[in-house]
Structures are given as C-alpha cells and as structure tokens.
Amino acid sequence: MDFDEVLRGRRSIRGYRPDPVPRALIEEIIALAMRAPSSMNTQPWHFYVVTGEPLDRIREGNTQRMLAGVPQSREFRTGQAFAGPHRERQVGVAKQLFAAMGIAREDKARRDDWVLRGFRQFDAPVCIIIAYDRAVDGSDDTPFDCGAVATGLVNAAWSRRLGCVINSQGIMQSPVVREHAGIADDHAIMKSIALGWPDETFPANAVVSERRSVDEAAVFVGFGS
Template identity: 40%
Template sequence: MDIRQAINDRRSIRSFTREPVTQETLREVLTLATRAVSAVNAQPWEFAVAAGDVLEAIRQDNIAFYDQDRPTDVPDIMVDGIYRERSREIGKALFAAMGIERGDRARRNEWGQRGFRFFDAPAVIILSMDQMLDNTTFRLDMGCVIQNICTAAMEFGLGTCVEHQAVMYQETLRRNLHIPENKRIVCGIAIGYPDWEFPANQVISTRVPVDEITTWCGF
C-alpha cells in the first residue's frame, strides 16, 4: 500500500472482527509510528497497550460508569459554529448507516456505550505524555504520532478509531494500565481487523476542499 492510498483510504473503524492482534504486530505499528515529527526531538509519546482480560476490565468499568451517569474525569469535546455543523454531519451519516432514528433513545444509548467499549476492538492503545511538558507544543507531536499509528496500521490490514471518549473515565485506565498521575492521558486508539459487514464502517467523512481553507501567496 502506497502512502497516497493509505491516507485516502483511512477511516474510523467502529466495529472489529474477533481476530486478535499479536503483540509483535502492534510493536511493529508503534515502531513505525515513532518516526513521527517531534519538536526538539523530545518524543513525548508513551503507550499503554491493552488486550484480553485487562481490556475487558476497563470496558466493564467504563460501561458501569456510563450507565450510572457518573461524571467523567475530563469534559466531552464541545464545538460551535461551522465546526459543530461538521460534527453533526458525520453523526447523521453514522446514524443513517446504522438505521438509528432520532427518537430511538435505546439505540442511541447503545451507540454511546460502543465508544466506551472501544468499539469492541481486540486491542487499544492509550497515549500519554509527561505532565511537565507544555500541553500545546508537545500535543502537536502527539497528533503526529497518532496519525502515524493510524496510517501504519493499514500496512498490516488493521483499522483504527482515535477516541477522546475512550479516556474520559481515567481512573480505571490509570489503575489497570499503571499510568501514574504525572502522565497526562491524551487519547485512546481502538485497533483491530475491521468488520466490513458493519454499516458504519462504510461511512467516510467529508473534507473541506483545500482551496476553501488555503491562502496561496506568491504563485
């Protein structure tokens, strides 16, 4: 798979087969990903990779907290204006693909649970960085390594879904994955072999044309 194809074909995968991903494959993905751009070569990224019983314990905690309507440890992502319109667009596309009606509270609730279950992926990568590092400069580095993970995964036939939702209940992550308080948990990445029969996996989000967001100077 060439780079152009990988970038164009990448999408968020929200259902996976039961086939496990080997530790060696995940190690290869992360090794490739850590070639990411890094300011002053700080390489702030740290990974905790969970599978099996450990991942299931986190899932169960997340669902229990969600069903209890427990306040999250970090706020949900809120956007306004054109950014909210784009968010609504992908939400509508996903619900349409899944046949989830606007007033169907039960299925909407089940969809919310799926995110906290890491979409039932066989493995999840939790990314963190040291609290002592600037949360602006070095979060850019984290974004670079996240994109590399998603792209590198495709070389091995894997799909990914980058999740903020997956790290909203952080106590269970710290306890089960031994992440100390001096580490800032950034996001989670569900990873596994895509279930291509799942309707939402056919949804590809739109992108604004480049000329609408680019100022060309001196050409």
C-alpha cells in the same frame, strides 16, 4: 499500499472482528508511528497497549461509571463544546453514521447504545492509550507531537489492513484506565485508539467522512494568479 493509497483509503473503524492482533505487528506499527515529527525531538509520548481481561475491566468500569452519572475525568483539557461550522461537521458525520446503521432520530435506545460503544472502545480487541510526560504538561508542542504520532499510528495500522478509531470516550473515567492499564504517575492520559481487524459486515465501517476542499482550507500567498 503506497502512501497515497493509505491516506486516501483510511477511514475510522467502529466495528471489529474479535480476532487477536499479534504483539509483534503492534510493535512494528508503533515503531513506524514514532517516526512522526516531534518538536525539538522531545518525543513526549508513551503507549499503553491493552487487550484481553484488563481491557474488559476498563470497558466495564468506564461504562458503569458513566451510566451511574460519575462525572468524566479526562486528564487532558476538553475545551468548549463545538459551535458554528465545527459543530455542523460533527453533526454531519453523526448523520452519516446513523444512516449507515439504520438508527432513526427518534430511536433513543439505539442512539444510546451507539454512545456506549464508544465507552467500550468499540469492542475492539486492542486499545492503545497515548499518554505524555507530565513534565511537559501545558506545552503547546506536546499535543501537536501526540497528534502527529497518533496520525502516524492509525496510518501505519491501515497500511497493514488494521483499522483504528481515535477517541476520548474510552478514557472518560481516568481512574479506571489508570488502575487496569498501569499508567505511570508521571504520565498524563491524552487519547485512546481502538485497534483491530475491521468487520467488513459492520455498516458504519463503510462511512467515509466528508472533507473540505483545498480551496476551502488553504490560502496561497506569493504564487501569482
């Protein structure tokens, strides 16, 4: 795929085939992602690539602790709940996904199961945890740089027919993630990315989230009429 095809075609994948993903292919994708812009070339990012039994233990521990009511322990700031247009967009994509999956508003069991999929990393065969150096914690540039490398990663994966979804549910219980992914003490966990071969029969994978127009998002200054 060329660059435009990747950007226009990529979408979040929430249903995966169980087929393994070769390590060499993941290394190739991460190498491409690391060409992302980095403020003053600090490159604060680290990648923990987890599959197999360690990933199963993270899924199990994450889910069990959440169901038991253990408070979430994300290490990167969570911010306030969305409101206004941001909340409207969040609800809008949820409606798209539930409609695709045939989940009715009153169907609490299936809605709850959908949430649990996030805690299980969407049952993807691979989880990539993005962490950053604690030495730069609090820097405005660090989340920008990690966001850039995550964007590069999901696009590089898509160009190779692999799907991803960036999420936070899979790292809600950081002690579990730290134990089974071997996160270094001087690294802080920021995000997780589920990765694998898309299951083309999974209805939600066909959902393309709505995007604002350029006219809505951009202000042009000094260009004339």
